[in-house]
Amino acid sequence: MTDTPENIPASAYDMSHADEADERRTLAVIVDNEPGVLGRVVGLFSARGYNIESLTVAEIDRRKHRSRITIVTKGTPHMLEQIEAQLLRLVPVASVTDMTKSKRGVERELALIKVAGTGEKRVEALRICEIFRASVIDTTSESFIFELTGMSDKIDQFCALMKPLGLVEVSRTGVLSIKRGAQAG
Amino acid sequence: MDTQTQPEAEIETRQMTGAQIVITALKEQGVDVMFGYPGGAVLPIYDALYSAPEIEHILVRHEQGAGHAAEGYARSTGKAGVALVTSGPGATNMVTPITDAMMDSIPLVVITGQVPSHLIGTDAFQECDTVGITRCCAKHNYLVTDVDDLAHTIHEAFLIATTGRPGPVVIDIPKDVQFATGTYVGKQGIHKPTYVPQTEPAPARIEAAIAMMKQARRPVFYIGGGVINSGPGASKALRALQAATGFPVTSTLMGLGAFPASHKDWLGMLGMHGSYEANNAMHDCDLMICVGARFDDRVTGRIDAFSPGSKKIHIDIDPSSINKVIRVDLPIIADCGKALEALLAAWTSNKTKALNLKDWQAQIAVWRAVNSFAYAASETEIKPQYAIERLYELTKHRETYISTEVGQHQMWAAQHYHFEEPNHWMTSGGLGTMGYGLPAAVGIQAAHREALVIDIAGEASVQMVMQEMSTAVQHELPIKVFILNNLWMGMVRQWQELLHGERYSHTYSESLPDFVKLAEAYGGKGIYCDDPTQLDAKIEEMIAYDGPVIFDCRVTKAENCLPMIPSGAAHNEMILSEITGDEIDDAGRKLV
Ligand SMILES: Cc1ncc(C[n+]2csc(CCOP(=O)(O)OP(=O)(O)O)c2C)c(N)n1
Ligand SMILES: [Mg+2]
Numbered sequence: 001m002t003d004t005p006e007n008i009p010a011s012a013y014d015m016s017h018a019d020e021a022d023e024r025r026t027l028a029v030i031v032d033n034e035p036g037v038l039g040r041v042v043g044l045f046s047a048r049g050y051n052i053e054s055l056t057v058a059e060i061d062r063r064k065h066r067s068r069i070t071i072v073t074k075g076t077p078h079m080l081e082q083i084e085a086q087l088l089r090l091v092p093v094a095s096v097t098d099m100t101k102s103k104r105g106v107e108r109e110l111a112l113i114k115v116a117g118t119g120e121k122r123v124e125a126l127r128i129c130e131i132f133r134a135s136v137i138d139t140t141s142e143s144f145i146f147e148l149t150g151m152s153d154k155i156d157q158f159c160a161l162m163k164p165l166g167l168v169e170v171s172r173t174g175v176l177s178i179k180r181g182a183q184a185g
Numbered sequence: 186m187d188t189q190t191q192p193e194a195e196i197e198t199r200q201m202t203g204a205q206i207v208i209t210a211l212k213e214q215g216v217d218v219m220f221g222y223p224g225g226a227v228l229p230i231y232d233a234l235y236s237a238p239e240i241e242h243i244l245v246r247h248e249q250g251a252g253h254a255a256e257g258y259a260r261s262t263g264k265a266g267v268a269l270v271t272s273g274p275g276a277t278n279m280v281t282p283i284t285d286a287m288m289d290s291i292p293l294v295v296i297t298g299q300v301p302s303h304l305i306g307t308d309a310f311q312e313c314d315t316v317g318i319t320r321c322c323a324k325h326n327y328l329v330t331d332v333d334d335l336a337h338t339i340h341e342a343f344l345i346a347t348t349g350r351p352g353p354v355v356i357d358i359p360k361d362v363q364f365a366t367g368t369y370v371g372k373q374g375i376h377k378p379t380y381v382p383q384t385e386p387a388p389a390r391i392e393a394a395i396a397m398m399k400q401a402r403r404p405v406f407y408i409g410g411g412v413i414n415s416g417p418g419a420s421k422a423l424r425a426l427q428a429a430t431g432f433p434v435t436s437t438l439m440g441l442g443a444f445p446a447s448h449k450d451w452l453g454m455l456g457m458h459g460s461y462e463a464n465n466a467m468h469d470c471d472l473m474i475c476v477g478a479r480f481d482d483r484v485t486g487r488i489d490a491f492s493p494g495s496k497k498i499h500i501d502i503d504p505s506s507i508n509k510v511i512r513v514d515l516p517i518i519a520d521c522g523k524a525l526e527a528l529l530a531a532w533t534s535n536k537t538k539a540l541n542l543k544d545w546q547a548q549i550a551v552w553r554a555v556n557s558f559a560y561a562a563s564e565t566e567i568k569p570q571y572a573i574e575r576l577y578e579l580t581k582h583r584e585t586y587i588s589t590e591v592g593q594h595q596m597w598a599a600q601h602y603h604f605e606e607p608n609h610w611m612t613s614g615g616l617g618t619m620g621y622g623l624p625a626a627v628g629i630q631a632a633h634r635e636a637l638v639i640d641i642a643g644e645a646s647v648q649m650v651m652q653e654m655s656t657a658v659q660h661e662l663p664i665k666v667f668i669l670n671n672l673w674m675g676m677v678r679q680w681q682e683l684l685h686g687e688r689y690s691h692t693y694s695e696s697l698p699d700f701v702k703l704a705e706a707y708g709g710k711g712i713y714c715d716d717p718t719q720l721d722a723k724i725e726e727m728i729a730y731d732g733p734v735i736f737d738c739r740v741t742k743a744e745n746c747l748p749m750i751p752s753g754a755a756h757n758e759m760i761l762s763e764i765t766g767d768e769i770d771d772a773g774r775k776l777v
Contacts, residue, residue: 032379035328036316047321078508085505091325091345094379 020076024053026099026107026177027084028185032092033059033067040090041069050075050083054109054152054174066094072175097185099177106180110173111155116143117166125165132158143168203332203363204229207296208237210339213372216240216267218258218631220251224271226298226311229363231269243631243660246652248275250624252282253650256291257628260611261586263416265292265346266628272298273311276357277318281618284322286353288615289439290414292346293353294339295323301361302330315357324352330359332367340372349382350503351414382502386519391527393515394474394498398528399537401472403545404432407455410439410614411477411501411521413607419522420444420607423476426529431539433549435463437478439614442604452549453558456484457750458596461557461759462549467492468756469548475499477521480510481615490755500524557748557761558600567717569594569669569740573601573641576667579724584636585609588625590646591617593675593746598641620649623666627653630662637665637728644670644694644737651703657733658708665727666735668700671742679745704735715739 031037038057045052053072060068073083080098087096099105113134115125118141125144129136134148143166148158152175159170179185201209207230211219218241223231234242245251248270255266266286270279276297286293300309316328325345327338335358342354398404406427412419420443427434427450434444435452444451453460455467464486467473473495478484485491488511497513499506500521507516517524560570587602588611589595595612604610611629613621622640630638640647647668657664674692681689701711710730714723714737727734748759 036320036326039317040320043321082505082509085507085509089503089505091377091380 020078022074022076023080023100024072024074025080025101026105026175027071027073027087028097028099028177029069029071029087030094030096030185031067031069031090032094033065034092037067037092038069040092041071041087044086044090045071045073045083048082048086050079054172056174056176070174070176095185097179099179102179104179104181105177107151107175107177108149109152109155109175110147110149111158112137112171113146113148113159113162114143114168114170115146115162115166116168118142121165125162128158128161128165134158199369200366201369202229202233203335203358203365203367204233206332206335206367206369207339207358207363208233208240209369210336210372211267212237212239214340214343215264218243219267219269220245220254220258220628220631221269222248222251222271222275224275224298224311226272226300226360227269227275227296227363228298229360230296230298230358241631242269243627243656245624245627245656247650248278249281249620250627250650250653250656252279252293252295253285253618253621253624254628254631254653254656255293255295256282256286256289256621257588257611257625258632259286259291259293259628260413260625261608261629262632263608265294265343267294267296269296270298271311272300272315273313275311276313276315280318280322281616283319283353283355285613285616285618285621287322287324289613290351290410291353292351294342294346295353295355297355297357298363299328299357299359302359303361305359315355319355322353323355324350326355326357328357328359329362332362332365335362335367336370337375340370340375341377343372344375344377345380349380349384350411383504383518384502384520384523386500386517386524386527388527390515390517391524391531394517394528395531395535395537397472397496397498397515398430398432398474398532399540401432401540402542403466403470403548404430404472404474404540404542405452405466405470406432406434406444406474406476407436407467407478408434408440408443408476409437409478412440412443412525413477415477415502415520415522417607419477419520419525422522422525422529426525426532429529429532429537429539431542432474433466433546435459435466437481437484437614438599438612440478441599441610442607445605446603447605454599456481457486458600458746458748459750460600461555461748461761462552464750464756464759465552466549470495473497475501475513476525477501479506482510485511486750487753487755492756555761557759560744560747563741564717567715567720567738567740569597569671569744570601571717572667572669572720572738572740573597575720576639576641576724577602579721580637580639580728583728584633586611586626586629586633586636586638588612588622588629588638588640590622590640590642590649591619591676592643592646593671593679593744594641594643594646594669596676596746597669602641619643619646623647623664624650624653624656626664626666627657627660627662630657630664631660638663639665639667642666642668643675644668644672644697644700645674648698654704654707654709654733654735661732663730663732663734665733667727668735668737669740670697670700670737671740671744672697673742675744676746678743682745683751700735700737704733707733709733709735712736713739
């Protein structure tokens with residue numbers, strides 16, 4: 001496990017781990033739903049220079065006061081290992097699960113997408129909506145709001161296609177994840 | 186951790202005000218001394234304290250003083266240090282000691298007053314977001330909004346501050362909660378389900394460690410403050426394991442005292458100003474056993490040249506310390522004391538014979554012979570190293586506790602004062618807080634009334650939290666402030682010499698107070714000495730005086746603190762005798 005000298009950086013001050021490629025990970029963080037807990041988690045990421053690509057949070061167990069925070073982050077394997085350890089150091093954090101590494105994680109995101117237009121563009125938007133199995137949740141004579149659930153890249157793709165057709169506004173939940181199979185966590 | 190629950194009837198449930206709950210909980214936690222400063226938002230607690238003679242309250246002169254005093258108390262007793270301050274400026278003045286305690290893993294419970302609940306968020310008089318401000322510098326913090334949560338919260342705060350990797354915990358209590366009546370609950374059964382520090386080492390890891398230890402030819406124990414934080418049992422286990430194995434021992438600044446400095450296998454402190462033998466042993470070892478230390482940059486020097494040929498075992502209670510800076514071969518997550526005891530048991534039950542370390546010991550003897558802490562003696566000037574040597578010789582037979590400020594004097598104290606027992610050396614390591622030592626001495630003395638407590642200070646640092654001399658006089662705490670007065674912010678001057686072509690920008694200690702008169706103005710005693718032949722007599726005079734003393738010891742002005750590993754250099758590239766100015770390359774210059 002010891003690194004060979006070549007891949008250890010020259011000083012603790014400029015440990016960039018530049019030789020390691022960034023990886024994208026989805027972490028499920030179960031926390032005590034006490035005041036300030038989200039602040040602690042977000043503060044940790046900014047204080048230690050970690051990235052947050054998306055973050056969702058909601059209470060999942062009323063009685064036990066447990067919330068689930070899903071964080072999508074990016075970093076070198078070394079940094080990701082530190083992120084997990086540092087999160088677990090926070091007193092109200094009960095567990096951290098790397099959903100990406102577990103291979104059994106499924107991910108979904110929900111988006112609301114407003115598209116305005118008339119004529120041929122409007123028809124084309126509806127056609128794409130059907131292909132993506134999005135649903136229309138509001139209509140005016142010159143606009144739609146689509147609701148779409150799926151993997152994040154599917155939503156990206158949908159938005160890209162809507163752009164020339166009059167994309168006005170996008171609202172996304174960020175990624176949610178859960179593991180396949182009969183067991184929890 | 187106590188997770189037992191008592192039968193319902195026995196659980197103490199008394200009705201009282203929030204302020205009384207605070208005092209009752211502190212008493213139940215065994216708090217005999219606390220440090221604080223009153224103000225509007227803590228008046229109810231101060232009122233409750235008025236009728237609680239069991240708790241001695243040391244009134245400081247600045248809240249930062251209360252925080253460092255609580256740290257000194259904590260480090261010298263192993264118990265949590267307690268500080269009580271008001272809202273707004275009281276709380277913000279605590280930020281430095283809280284951060285200091287976080288960096289050095291010192292258990293503190295800091296109680297801050299807050300404006301009444303209904304005024305929170307209105308920019309009320311002396312309101313600040315205490316939990317927001319201290320979130321990133323405390324181990325944990327609370328804003329208590331319901332008086333019925335108060336007792337539980339205080340007990341939980343003590344649990345969190347003192348267990349696992351210790352640290353500071355802040356409890357912010359709005360004034361209306363202090364006035365409100367609520368239910369007191371005892372500490373029995375308090376636990377936090379999401380907080381379960383791993384203290385027991387995994388048996389398989391212990392076995393693996395023993396296998397590595399048996400094969401070692403050039404082993405070294407690299408120990409740190411974790412051994413001290415783990416309690417006296419850890420130092421005992423370390424000594425026993427060392428006796429069984431014969432492995433040499435070096436320590437970080439924070440770990441001094443965990444292993445006796447008089448021992449033949451003691452290598453001295455390692456790191457930037459550590460000994461030649463310690464740093465070379467770290468560099469050349471084939472097995473490094475890191476116990477409760479964290480591969481700080483002041484210890485590792487250049488990472489790509491850090492102990493290139495060794496296998497590394499890392500024992501730490503905090504999983505985030507593992508592989509943070511240096512990759513290790515075998516992590517053992519556990520309380521240091523428990524891991525050391527398990528290693529000792531496994532080593533002895535294996536009937537492992539002491540290894541043949543003759544070659545390694547011979548090599549170490551060669552390094553030791555360099556005598557890297559040596560300095561040029563003087564008959565006309567007091568050399569700072571000489572002053573510490575004499576201080577050590579004249580106090581070593583007593584129960585003596587040493588605190589320091591930050592700078593060259595701190596490093597000379599670490600090099601030339603020798604510690605036999607844990608908890609006798611208090612210094613600001615991680616944060617490097619000038620102004621730490623004097624208030625820390627106040628806290629140490631409050632815990633050890635009969636002991637000799639000396640703050641080894643610099644003339645610049647000591648002025649940062651100087652006003653606590655007044656606290657020492659009021660509370661009859663006979664601390665001795667021993668200033669190595671070199672008329673310079675010596676450590677910064679040294680770096681300017683090394684890095685900035687001797688351009689000494691704003692580091693000369695201009696307009697110094699007359700420290701003798703200053704001591705007298707505070708109601709203490711002042712002693713001045715600039716003559717090496719007088720030094721012993723003056724030190725004796727200081728020790729004999731039953732009250733606070735400021736000792737203005739005039740030492741060589743431009744002495745450099747050596748040996749030194751310049752930043753960006755490796756452990757085996759130490760500057761031993763003289764700084765020439767070309768030791769540090771461009772990369773090193775950019776480092777701190
Ligand atoms: C609060 C704070 N401010 C600034 C520094 C940077 N600093 C480190 S050592 C030092 C000089 C200390 O001078 P002195 O107390 O006289 O000690 P000496 O090095 O001369 O022994 C300074 C300014 C610090 N460590 N802490
Ligand atoms: Mg000085």
